Amino acid sequence: MLRLIIGNKAYSSWSLRPWLALRVANIPFDETLIPLYEDGSPEKARVFSPTGKVPCLIDGGITVWDSLAILEYLAETYPEAGLWPTDRARRAEARAVAAEMHSGFMPVRQNMPMNTRKVLPGKGFPEAEDTRAAIAKDIARIDGLWSSLRARFAADGPFLFGSFTAVDAMFAPVVSRFKTYDIALSDAAQAYADTILALPAMQDWYAAAEQEPWVLPHCEK
Incomplete structure (x- = not known):
């Protein structure tokens, strides 16, 4: 095993x-x-x-x-x-999105450490204006990415590429961070975040x- x-x-x-x-x-x-x-x-x-x-x-x-x-x-x-989409073009895009999460969004990751046991509204933003701007840019990119993918693939299911894939696994900790630090999201992005948080496995974690x-x-x- x-x-x-x-x-x-x-x-x-x-x-x-x-x-x-x-x-x-x-x-x-x-x-x-x-x-x-x-x-x-x-x-x-x-x-x-x-x-x-x-x-x-x-x-x-x-x-x-x-x-x-x-x-x-x-x-x-x-x-x-089915951890990657079966369609070749969709699979290539999914890999790119997963890789973007893997290597990017450092301002969010550095200033909003994952903590599933706390709600810390406003605590993920340091005083430095340039860092705050970088965090806001990350959040906007993530929100836009989630919203765009959901708009395109909503007919295939509630996850970023329709069914659950490795991309959703890669973004699950970001969902957790946004919950902890009470980050305001667009309606589409928040609906996606709620879908991840509602997964029985996520609740078990x-x-x-x-x-x-x-x-x-x-x-x-």
Whole structure:
């Protein structure tokens, strides 16, 4: 059986991505949780991952680290899960969108750490005007992207490309961040965010996070 190594569910945005994809796709797996930022955490993670970071997927003798790489491996190994669109053009666009999330939106990611246990309205914006402007630009791009994709593919389902794909897994932590920091979105983008938050798997992740004993001060603004 697959084994997924993850970090704290309250805080680990990168862990949420493959975990959610596995759960929504109904792919059986075991999970091992290594608390982040504790003494010895990198060494514990390095038992599984060559980077000493989470997440990491173990499939027999195969080890895959990095969230997007894991999603690609799952899509290839379980094509019936539909983690990429079947249409070639749509699949290419979905990969581009997922990659944009993977490498971009640093102002939001740096200033709005994921924290599923808190509601912190207004706390994700620092005093520096240039940083605030960069965050606002990120939010506008994400809102526009979600709204545009939903308008184009609404007939095929409630997710960004109709049915649930790796793109939705990649953006799930952003949905969580926007909830935590009470970010105002357009109606279409908020409807999409609500769809992600309503997923039973997402609710299970939140419920498990509530039971965790660990507190990371830098994520508790």
